[in-house]
């Protein structure tokens with residue numbers, strides 16, 4: 001079988017990544033759209049052959065409940081709208097993929113998880129890298145201790161923003177935060193899957209060099225993690241400088257990815273040599289994996305608890321900064337580790 005996906009929010013990620021990827025998927029396909037922009041309805045309907053009955057707006061979205069063509073709702077809206085639309089999708093009985101960052105707060109993540117549990121639907125966060133082969137190789141190194149114990153990890157996820165200062169990503173009400181919310185979640189993810197552990201403490205610093213442009217949101221943040229086994233980590237996230245990598249130093253070697261979190265192809269190296277994997281659309285792999293989880297009970301590679309775990313860390317980083325770079329303890333156990 002192939003499950004029907006409805007994309008909610010037809011901005012750049014839906015237009016240039018998800019819809020093209022859905023032309024290649026085998027376990028799911030583009031079946032519907034939900035848009036607040038009337039003009040997009042006809043464009044998408046013609047381009048992708050979407051029938052009128054599978055086209056919704058934000059007001060009539062809840063009637064998607066009655067549409068048998070739609071199995072999965074994929075929320076690709078500004079961060080402030082993730083919780084509302086994920087919860088409405090769950091209440092309509094649809095499985096949910098929610099883009100990253102999962103929501104504006106841990107509280108909102110809890111509400112999404114509860115709505116999905118109550119409705120008996122599956123929930124994933126749009127963490128495409130868990131379906132990506134270089135990232136999976138890093139996770140294998142860690143699991144099999146290919147290079148021994150990881151002692152140090154460094155992760156960067158950043159780009160230089162020079163566009164419209166009024167874009168939603170730089171508007172706290174819509175984004176929930178700046179570089180940390182947008183790109184920082186990738187460096188947090190990298191640090192965690194490069195050690196296989198959740199951090200037990202974090203200390204963070206914020207830097208601002210273009211306050212006129214970044215009026216409302218964080219520009220650059222660095223943070224240091226302590227892991228339970230004794231490993232330490234350092235992350236860098238920014239909307240002011242380009243950086244995209246991970247590096248792990250281990251007792252018997254090392255591994256690195258650079259780039260580590262763009263749309264690929266990624267590239268990597270280890271103490272054993274260069275890593276080489278064929279490139280496929282990460283979004284294709286991600287959506288096929290989630291559909292397979294629903295259809296065949298395979299692993300959910302990025303469950304809601306993982307998105308919530310990352311928001312707990314994001315909140316701790318903002319708290320560390322607000323409290324004068326204080327070390328904040330974290331009690332995550334194995335939450336979100338899969």
Ligand code: NAD
Pocket residue numbers: 009010011012013014036037076077078079099100101126127128168174182
């Ligand atoms: P975008 O600005 O290109 O698109 C946002 C869409 O939301 C637009 O279609 C816009 O019309 C609609 N929208 C509805 N209400 C809005 C409002 N009040 N303000 C602004 N837009 C509004 O953004 P995008 O890059 O497509 O990002 C959407 C989501 O996807 C974000 O949560 C982002 O973090 C996530 N994303 C994830 C990845 C990934 O690699 N996983 C990549 C890009 C974006």
